[in-house]
Amino acid sequence: MGSLYLSDILKRNNLEPDRIKLLRHSKNHSRFKKCYDSECMDVYQSIQNKGFFDKFDYVLSFVSEPGTSAKFVGCYSIGLGEPINASMMPTGFPVPEMFVEDSYFYDLQPTELLGDLRERLIIDWGKSVVSWHQKATNEKAVLAIQANPKTAFTGYENAVLSFKELKDIIEDKTLYENWHTALSSIYSIYLITDVSTGRHYIGSAYGKGGLLGRWEQYVKTWHGGNNGLKEVLNIDPEGYKNFQFSILQILPKTVTEDEVVLIENLYKKKLGSKVIGLNKN
Numbered sequence: 245m246g247s248l249y250l251s252d253i254l255k256r257n258n259l260e261p262d263r264i265k266l267l268r269h270s271k272n273h274s275r276f277k278k279c280y281d282s283e284c285m286d287v288y289q290s291i292q293n294k295g296f297f298d299k300f301d302y303v304l305s306f307v308s309e310p311g312t313s314a315k316f317v318g319c320y321s322i323g324l325g326e327p328i329n330a331s332m333m334p335t336g337f338p339v340p341e342m343f344v345e346d347s348y349f350y351d352l353q354p355t356e357l358l359g360d361l362r363e364r365l366i367i368d369w370g371k372s373v374v375s376w377h378q379k380a381t382n383e384k385a386v387l388a389i390q391a392n393p394k395t396a397f398t399g400y401e402n403a404v405l406s407f408k409e410l411k412d413i414i415e416d417k418t419l420y421e422n423w424h425t426a427l428s429s430i431y432s433i434y435l436i437t438d439v440s441t442g443r444h445y446i447g448s449a450y451g452k453g454g455l456l457g458r459w460e461q462y463v464k465t466w467h468g469g470n471n472g473l474k475e476v477l478n479i480d481p482e483g484y485k486n487f488q489f490s491i492l493q494i495l496p497k498t499v500t501e502d503e504v505v506l507i508e509n510l511y512k513k514k515l516g517s518k519v520i521g522l523n524k525n
Contacts, residue, residue: 263380268377312371313367314369321352365386431455
């Protein structure tokens with residue numbers, strides 16, 4: 245017997261299990277696999293028999309994992325359904341024959357309910373995996389709640405952050421403790437890309453706080469004191485939302501300031517950031 249069940253999570257979030265439908269989509273099902281790979285899962289699961297969602301307010305969708313396990317991928321509110329016809333089919337839908345069958349198309353709207361558990365919650369569907377749709381009153385043991393991939397530090401080379409993502413990291417030291425530890429422990433040559441224009445700014449981080457301390461200044465001021473970025477903001481005060489932050493090279497804290505500047509200037513030359521980019525010196 246498990247210690248935690250899906251019903252425990254639902255009740256804690258004021259969701260009534262008897263008003264919730266559970267779906268477990270199998271990657272071994274050819275139609276679903278085509279839709280899943282084409283990012284058309286929401287459309288796929290909206291096509292059901294007449295009355296399929298009657299008496300339910302929400303559907304919790306899961307995707308098959310090894311054995312009888314299943315990963316939670318989203319909660320949807322259930323709206324009205326209507327007889328399906330070919331005119332409803334979105335462009336590029338990979339299984340067009342589904343729109344000429346005797347089915348109903350339901351208005352399933354994604355919600356943020358249990359959003360913190362999306363792609364993280366793993367349940368045991370049970371032995372009856374052929375019963376791909378069930379009521380949430382059927383007990384499902386929780387097998388795992390995985391670490392949130394959004395908060396995990398996966399390496400300096402993989403750090404490619406939007407302004408919003410960087411802001412979240414800087415402002416939440418507890419949730420992003422591993423990011424704070426990693427970024428504060430290095431000096432660095434970093435790259436800021438204005439994704440709306442493709443223009444680059446190359447900077448260097450050294451001194452107290454390492455890269456974390458330098459990037460913190462961008463969150464506070466939006467421009468970090470850089471004239472090229474200030475010019476962007478003079479044209480569009482919300483232009484900082486287009487800034488993307490990444491790391492070109494990590495440097496040990498034993499490196500001197502002069503050595504950092506030499507490496508920084510080399511990158512400016514390589515990427516032409518003084519000629520066609522946002523560096524002014």
